[in-house]
Amino acid sequence: MAETESAPGAQEFIPPQADTIDQLRAAAAGCRGCELYRDAAQTVFGRGDESARVVFVGEQPGDLEDQKGLPFVGPAGRVLRRAVDDAGIEPGHIYLTNAVKHFRFELRGKRRIHQTPDRVHITACRPWLVAEFARLRPAVVVVLGATAAKALLGPAFRVTRQRGELLPWPAAAQRPEDFTRVPVDNTGKVADAPEAQLLATIHPSAVLRADNQDVAYDGLVADLKVAARALR
Numbered sequence: 001m002a003e004t005e006s007a008p009g010a011q012e013f014i015p016p017q018a019d020t021i022d023q024l025r026a027a028a029a030g031c032r033g034c035e036l037y038r039d040a041a042q043t044v045f046g047r048g049d050e051s052a053r054v055v056f057v058g059e060q061p062g063d064l065e066d067q068k069g070l071p072f073v074g075p076a077g078r079v080l081r082r083a084v085d086d087a088g089i090e091p092g093h094i095y096l097t098n099a100v101k102h103f104r105f106e107l108r109g110k111r112r113i114h115q116t117p118d119r120v121h122i123t124a125c126r127p128w129l130v131a132e133f134a135r136l137r138p139a140v141v142v143v144l145g146a147t148a149a150k151a152l153l154g155p156a157f158r159v160t161r162q163r164g165e166l167l168p169w170p171a172a173a174q175r176p177e178d179f180t181r182v183p184v185d186n187t188g189k190v191a192d193a194p195e196a197q198l199l200a201t202i203h204p205s206a207v208l209r210a211d212n213q214d215v216a217y218d219g220l221v222a223d224l225k226v227a228a229r230a231l232r
């Protein structure tokens, strides 16, 4: 797949009157904000508890997620669920989403091989992430891997250097003003977003690619334990 130079972005596909995640999800099904919708099977929007205290942001759906229309249902999702459990985070009270909502891949024969989204895709899709956060009230935001970090924290953030460190949310965000005012009802009234914390760690797919999977997994769990402690 050729690199895309520019994309109109998702903003025009977001209904301003959408109050709920379900309404956003329905609208996102028709998003044409960048070219990724053309080859992927469907939009894979966030899912989980809208009142979740922990919101996880990953990179993009994988092959299985694209087929099922649900985030984190493939091998990386299994790693994440196990790590959430081992870290002591209540799995029923989380919300899972991705920085980019369509699967980017290249075809090799019949196989669809994951391709990391480009900056243009991350930028095009960011309005959906902003819209989701406007309807969520997390105490901790967990950024999984470099793509999610680019989307939320900007290109200068290095997960390898700052993983496991609690940062103020939304103050640490790139363009925090995108996240600081949230709707309080459907009349257009807004208020300051509740203060929260953010923590970056590796994407669970990095555990599957690691030479020593046990060490990588233990590192992921150690980071998530920091998030779990921040909830108490």
Ligand code: SF4
Pocket: 009, 010, 028, 031, 032, 033, 034, 035, 036, 037, 043, 100, 101, 102, 121, 124, 125, 128
């Ligand atoms: S990746 Fe995001 S911006 Fe691009 S078409 Fe899909 S939902 Fe829209």
